[in-house]
Amino acid sequence: MRKKLIAGNWKMNKTFSESYDLILNLKKLISPEVLNKVDVLICPPFVNLNAANDILENSGISTGGQNVHYKDEGAFTGEISAKMLKSVGCNYVIIGHSERRQYFFETNDIINLKIKKALENELIPILCVGETLEQREANIHIKIVDEQVTLCLKGLSDEEIRKIVIAYEPVWAIGTGKTASREQANEMHILIRKSVSNLFANEIANNIIILYGGSMNDKNSKELLFMSDIDGGLIGGASLIAESFVNIVNSAI
Numbered sequence: 437m438r439k440k441l442i443a444g445n446w447k448m449n450k451t452f453s454e455s456y457d458l459i460l461n462l463k464k465l466i467s468p469e470v471l472n473k474v475d476v477l478i479c480p481p482f483v484n485l486n487a488a489n490d491i492l493e494n495s496g497i498s499t500g501g502q503n504v505h506y507k508d509e510g511a512f513t514g515e516i517s518a519k520m521l522k523s524v525g526c527n528y529v530i531i532g533h534s535e536r537r538q539y540f541f542e543t544n545d546i547i548n549l550k551i552k553k554a555l556e557n558e559l560i561p562i563l564c565v566g567e568t569l570e571q572r573e574a575n576i577h578i579k580i581v582d583e584q585v586t587l588c589l590k591g592l593s594d595e596e597i598r599k600i601v602i603a604y605e606p607v608w609a610i611g612t613g614k615t616a617s618r619e620q621a622n623e624m625h626i627l628i629r630k631s632v633s634n635l636f637a638n639e640i641a642n643n644i645i646i647l648y649g650g651s652m653n654d655k656n657s658k659e660l661l662f663m664s665d666i667d668g669g670l671i672g673g674a675s676l677i678a679e680s681f682v683n684i685v686n687s688a689i
C-alpha cells in the first residue's frame with residue numbers, strides 16, 4: 437500500500453518572516469490524525485530551512501531542499517551539500533526540477549550524481565521528470581520521460597531505489613494554470629512505473645511513490661489524487677497559501 441505524499445515546492449518565494457508565518461499556520465492547521473494517513477513535506481528556500489525545522493520539530497511535517505550539489509564539499513560558490521541539508525534536519529530533497537534543467541542546464545547525468553549523493557546522506561530524493569509542450573506535440577513525450585527515468589536512476593541498488601520518490605511534472609503544466617487531465621497524468625504515471633520495472637523488480641516498481649506536479653490546486657487535487665497510479669502531489673503556487681495547501685493535504689485522505 438503506497439502512502440500518499442503531499443509536497444510543497446516553494447521555489448524562490450517567501451522572506452524569512454513570511455516563511456515563519458506560513459509554517460506556523462501549516463503546523464496549526466494540519467491535524468495529527470491527517471498526518472497519520474498522509475505524508476506532508478515542505479521545501480522552503482535554503483535560508484529558511486533551519487528555522488523551519490525548529491518550528492516543525494516533532495510535528496510530523498517533513499522538510500526538504502529544492503536542490504543539492506553532487507560533491508561532498510569544496511569550492512563550489514553558491515552551492516549547498518547534502519550533508520548541510522541533513523545537518524539542519526531535512527529528510528528530502530527535490531532533484532532535477534524542470535526549472536533546474538531549463539535555467540541551470542542540469543542534465544540527466546548530473547541529476548543521477550545528485551541522487552546518489554542525496555542517498556549517501558540519507559536524504560530521500562524526489563526525482564522530477566516531465567516533457568515540454570514541444571515534446572508532447574511531437575509525440576515523443578513517452579520516450580523523453582522513459583529516458584529521463586532510465587538515465588537518472590542508472591546504477592542504483594535495489595535498496596536505494598526503494599527510497600526514491602518520482603514526480604511527474606509536465607513542463608507545460610507548471611505554473612501555467614493548465615493541469616494535465618487526470619487520465620493524461622495517470623497514463624504517464626503507469627508508463628513511469630513501467631520504466632522503473634524495466635530496470636528493477638516489478639515489486640519495486642509497484643511500490644515506488646509517484647507524485648503529480650503541475651498546477652495542482654485545491655479544486656483539482658481530489659480527482660488527481662484518486663487515480664490508480666498517482667500517489668501524491670508536488671505543489672508549487674498553491675503551496676504558498678496555507679489554506680490551499682492544507683485543503684490539498686486533506687483531499688488526499
Ligand code: PGA
Pocket residue numbers: 445605609610611612613649650651652670671672673674
Ligand atoms: P505549480 O508548480 O504547482 O506552480 O505548477 C509545481 C512545481 O513546479 O513543482
